[in-house]
Amino acid sequence: xxxxxxxxxGGTALIADPIHRYIQFTxxxxxxxxxxxxxxxxxxxxxxxxxxxxxxxxWVYPSAEHSRFQHSLGAMHMAGEFAKHLYPSLxxxxxxxxxxxxxxxxxxxxxxxxxxxGHGPFGHFFDDNxxxxxxxxxEDLGQTIIQKYLGDIIKQLRRSPSxxxxxxxxxxxxxxxxxxxxxxxxxxxxxxxxxxxxxxxxGIFTFDNLDYVxxxxxxxxxxxxxVDRERLLHYTFFTAKxxxxxxxxxxxxxxxxxxxxxxxxxxxxxxxTRAIDxxxxxxxxxxxxxxxxxNPLEHMDDYLYLTDWSLLEEVSRWRRQKSDREALGKEWExxxxxxxxxxxxxxxxxxxxxLHYGVDLIQDTDWEKRIRAGLPAAQRDLTFRVDMATQDPRxxxxxxxxxxxxxxxxxxxxxxxxxxxxxLFEFIPxxxxxxxxxxxxxxxxxxxxxxxxxxxxxxxPASKTSV
Numbered sequence: 001x002x003x004x005x006x007x008x009x010g011g012t013a014l015i016a017d018p019i020h021r022y023i024q025f026t027x028x029x030x031x032x033x034x035x036x037x038x039x040x041x042x043x044x045x046x047x048x049x050x051x052x053x054x055x056x057x058x059w060v061y062p063s064a065e066h067s068r069f070q071h072s073l074g075a076m077h078m079a080g081e082f083a084k085h086l087y088p089s090l091x092x093x094x095x096x097x098x099x100x101x102x103x104x105x106x107x108x109x110x111x112x113x114x115x116x117x118g119h120g121p122f123g124h125f126f127d128d129n130x131x132x133x134x135x136x137x138x139e140d141l142g143q144t145i146i147q148k149y150l151g152d153i154i155k156q157l158r159r160s161p162s163x164x165x166x167x168x169x170x171x172x173x174x175x176x177x178x179x180x181x182x183x184x185x186x187x188x189x190x191x192x193x194x195x196x197x198x199x200x201x202x203g204i205f206t207f208d209n210l211d212y213v214x215x216x217x218x219x220x221x222x223x224x225x226x227v228d229r230e231r232l233l234h235y236t237f238f239t240a241k242x243x244x245x246x247x248x249x250x251x252x253x254x255x256x257x258x259x260x261x262x263x264x265x266x267x268x269x270x271x272x273t274r275a276i277d278x279x280x281x282x283x284x285x286x287x288x289x290x291x292x293x294x295n296p297l298e299h300m301d302d303y304l305y306l307t308d309w310s311l312l313e314e315v316s317r318w319r320r321q322k323s324d325r326e327a328l329g330k331e332w333e334x335x336x337x338x339x340x341x342x343x344x345x346x347x348x349x350x351x352x353x354x355l356h357y358g359v360d361l362i363q364d365t366d367w368e369k370r371i372r373a374g375l376p377a378a379q380r381d382l383t384f385r386v387d388m389a390t391q392d393p394r395x396x397x398x399x400x401x402x403x404x405x406x407x408x409x410x411x412x413x414x415x416x417x418x419x420x421x422x423x424l425f426e427f428i429p430x431x432x433x434x435x436x437x438x439x440x441x442x443x444x445x446x447x448x449x450x451x452x453x454x455x456x457x458x459x460x461p462a463s464k465t466s467v
Contacts, residue, residue: 036076093238210256225262345438
């Protein structure tokens with residue numbers, strides 16, 4: 001009897017989670033077996049505990065102290081749920097070209113767990129303000145980490161929480177990294193099942209964003225509207241054309257996209273979040289010169305220990321030292337004390353259908369030149385910054401989404417088409433630009449607002465008043 005009970009409950013364990021209630025993962029049943037536990041407990045995955053999910057937004061939302069590690073576990077769970085639900089339709093479409101159900105489940109769970117493995121401190125800010133100097137993103141680093149440091153573990157996995165792989169099946173790290181690169185090229189040499197699953201990693205609704213929209217809103221204490229993960233999952237399936245959503249799931253999809261837009265507007269691109277990022281931009285290049293030796297691909301042993309925690313601890317030490325780092329340390333002290341340097345003087349949210357504002361999506365510095373040219377002579381030396389936060393709530397062209405393409409099934413006509421997406425997305429903008437002007441104080445808000453408004457509308461740059 002005890003042997004039967006051990007067999008039923010052995011081989012997996014549970015992680016308590018506020019979003020998914022419990023997350024199941026595989027653990028060794030026999031000595032020496034390699035399971036998901038080995039991946040989760042690896043130094044590279046454990047490193048994500050020390051990288052905040054919301055970089056600067058946690059200084060705005062005090063409860064948003066969650067990490068990339070928590071999100072990665074949630075993404076692993078969501079990826080596995082997608083895999084289990086979609087497998088019957090995937091198998092029906094691909095036939096014998098489709099691997100076993102546990103194999104597909106494990107593949108998706110590993111992609112979900114490791115999709116953010118390359119992130120550095122301050123997340124996407126780190127990409128924009130450090131990695132871009134080396135023509136890299138965190139996804140490039142993630143692909144290297146998966147192949148070079150986690151590949152041996154991945155290749156030894158032989159079962160998912162649902163059961164063992166079919167005989168002879170082995171996960172390939174090169175397949176795991178394929179969907180992780182957001183703008184990666186399509187590769188027709190990849191197995192068809194890999195290409196079919198791609199939209200679940202980089203499409204408009206994915207295991208990634210379905211977890212982070214739910215998790216970030218919960219941890220921040222904001223309420224963007226319902227995210228009906230279960231309904232969206234239920235009405236998703238595969239057809240010969242690829243990933244398809246039943247028309248009955250349309251409302252769940254549009255509700256989710258609007259919830260994600262709400263989070264970008266009110267959390268990720270909150271005015272104070274962006275103001276803090278502006279300050280960090282001024283001090284980050286010099287900070288990284290002192291903290292890190294160069295291209296992370298050439299210093300991966302050092303990158304393993306570069307996290308939010310290690311960076312913040314080091315800069316905190318600078319502010320207490322009498323050295324050449326003292327001035328930089330003082331700048332970091334204002335950030336750590338949440339003394340917000342930049343104050344918002346002007347804010348305008350634009351979508352691409354508002355082209356009468358003349359927004360060409362040019363660089364922030366070019367907009368600063370336009371606005372400065374419009375200031376009265378007496379204020380031409382005014383210190384201010386332009387910040388443009390851009391977000392894509394849905395595909396600009398729903399008919400040409402490439403490897404992220406999804407389709408809609410209409411039961412009344414029996415047709416499966418991507419053209420239905422145009423109607424579905426009609427009231428969701430394809431791109432949002434949050435255009436803001438920040439200054440060191442609020443003394444010239446009215447003047448900056450007037451000149452910025454004129455610049456956006458393409459009017460003559462010269463302001464006739466000093467307001």
